[in-house]
Amino acid sequence: MQDEGLDVQSARNADHFGMLIHHLALLRNKRCLMAYVHKRSEIIQSLSWKLGRVLPEEIEQKLSDPEKRYFKSHSSALRLYMRELGGLDLTVDMVPPKDPYIKVRVLDDIGVTAMGDRDTNLARHSIHFLKRTDAEHYIFQGMMEELLG
Amino acid sequence: MANESGISMDDFESLMATSDVELLKKAWRNEKSAPEILQFQTSLVQRSLEQIQLMEETIEEFSKKGFDPLIVSIYQMDLDRAQYMLRSYLRIRIQKIEKDTVHIAKTDQWDQLSKEEQNFAKRCYENMKGYLDESVLSKLPSGYQSDLKQSNASEENDMVPEPNSDTFVFCKSDSSIGAIPLDDNADEIVDLVADDLYVLRYKSIKPFVENGQIDLV
Numbered sequence: 340m341q342d343e344g345l346d347v348q349s350a351r352n353a354d355h356f357g358m359l360i361h362h363l364a365l366l367r368n369k370r371c372l373m374a375y376v377h378k379r380s381e382i383i384q385s386l387s388w389k390l391g392r393v394l395p396e397e398i399e400q401k402l403s404d405p406e407k408r409y410f411k412s413h414s415s416a417l418r419l420y421m422r423e424l425g426g427l428d429l430t431v432d433m434v435p436p437k438d439p440y441i442k443v444r445v446l447d448d449i450g451v452t453a454m455g456d457r458d459t460n461l462a463r464h465s466i467h468f469l470k471r472t473d474a475e476h477y478i479f480q481g482m483m484e485e486l487l488g
Numbered sequence: 489m490a491n492e493s494g495i496s497m498d499d500f501e502s503l504m505a506t507s508d509v510e511l512l513k514k515a516w517r518n519e520k521s522a523p524e525i526l527q528f529q530t531s532l533v534q535r536s537l538e539q540i541q542l543m544e545e546t547i548e549e550f551s552k553k554g555f556d557p558l559i560v561s562i563y564q565m566d567l568d569r570a571q572y573m574l575r576s577y578l579r580i581r582i583q584k585i586e587k588d589t590v591h592i593a594k595t596d597q598w599d600q601l602s603k604e605e606q607n608f609a610k611r612c613y614e615n616m617k618g619y620l621d622e623s624v625l626s627k628l629p630s631g632y633q634s635d636l637k638q639s640n641a642s643e644e645n646d647m648v649p650e651p652n653s654d655t656f657v658f659c660k661s662d663s664s665i666g667a668i669p670l671d672d673n674a675d676e677i678v679d680l681v682a683d684d685l686y687v688l689r690y691k692s693i694k695p696f697v698e699n700g701q702i703d704l705v
Contacts, residue, residue: 365629366638372624373647380619384586405622409615416611420582423604425537429579436568440561471568 380409387414388430431475441471442486449482508535509570514703516577521658521704522697523690524651525584525592528602536574543567581605589613590636590648653691658705660685665701668692 383406386398392414399407421429449461459467466486467474477483515529547567550560585592585605589612592598601609617635625633632638636645665680670692680686685705696702 362639362641365632369624369628369632369638370647373620376620376623377649380616381587403623405619408622409619412615412618413612416608416615417582419611420604420608423607424578427537427575427578429575429582431575435576436565436572438565470564 379406383410384413386410387417391430392418431479436471438471440468441474442466442468443474443478443483444486445477445483447482449477508532508539509573512536512570512573512577516573516580518697518704519577519580523653523655523657524588525581525597525600527600527698528581528605530602533574533578533602536570540567540570540574543570582608584651585609586612588649588651589616590645591650594636594645594648653689653694655690656687657690657693658685658687659693659697659702660705661696661702663701665696668696 383402386394387410390398392411394402394407394410402410417429421427444466445461445463448463451458451460453459459469461467461477461483474483474485478485511529511532515526515532519526543563544567547560547563550563551557581601582605585601585608589609592601593609593613598606598609620635621633625635631640634640634647636647638646661680661682661684664682667677667679668688670676670678670689678686678688680702690697693702697704
């Protein structure tokens with residue numbers, strides 16, 4: 340009677356533990372995969388903050404197809420939110436403003452542009468002292484850089 | 489942004505302490521330091537947006553009328569700072585939503601979001617789920633495909649990242665609150681004195697942050 344009981348129990352145990360190990364291995368692998376994919380998704384989220392809707396080619400090559408789709412849908416979700424706020428752009432003003440005027444170096448030939456009430460010649464490599472709000476979108480497009488210090 | 493003239497310094501200070509700029513600063517600081525998302529300041533944000541608009545118009549008018557450029561630029565600086573604070577406030581919240589979308593959606597924190605934020609969170613979750621499904625989940629055996637649970641055998645959502653409410657925060661209080669228990673058993677208590685700076689676990693002061701008695705710095 341007792342032997343039989345033991346028999347049944349040990350028989351069940353073999354299957355039971357086999358299954359358990361399979362189950363735990365699956366869970367472990369799932370967690371590893373998810374952690375990896377989730378980490379990448381966080382990086383993609385931060386990219387959609389910094390780069391807007393278009394990815395530079397050197398980054399795009401490194402992404403898988405679902406990741407590219409995720410980047411597109413995420414940055415459009417962000418833009419939609421900003422539109423719902425009434426057009427408040429949250430991607431500018433990433434650092435607290437110190438001064439309404441900043442010193443910039445022009446990186447590209449922009450030419451003569453109206454800055455405030457006078458025209459300024461924004462020639463390449465020239466250095467200007469501009470209103471931050473005027474310079475900001477040039478900096479954003481990479482046509483100017485801010486000179487610090 | 490309050491610029492009435494002819495009031496005494498004391499009046500001015502007490503007025504400043506309750507002005508929208510101060511309130512926004514407080515909300516912004518709290519949001520910045522808290523590990524989880526706090527109640528959205530609907531009316532405050534609305535008022536700030538209106539005031540910023542008003543300021544923009546005023547500055548435009550000033551520069552048209554040919555006021556001293558220095559005065560205009562000081563006003564501009566004030567406006568820039570207010571705008572930065574508002575943007576930063578909204579941005580921090582959105583980034584928290586990005587990070588803990590599922591956790592926020594499944595708990596009572598959902599009600600602390602503004603309507604626009606809820607829309608954003610919904611879209612965010614759909615995108616994230618689609619992406620996870622495509623990359624990993626659809627390739628797992630059935631019963632393991634949930635994005636919320638490790639497997640069907642799990643009773644609760646154990647795949648959801650949560651903000652760490654055990655983290656330490658710097659905090660300060662305007663008034664003496666008295667003894668606060670630092671853990672569930674109230675083995676350790678701390679006496680909060682007004683205007684002293686403390687470093688405490690967020691979890692233990694959470695209710696006080698929510699009702700505004702303690703400010704995070």
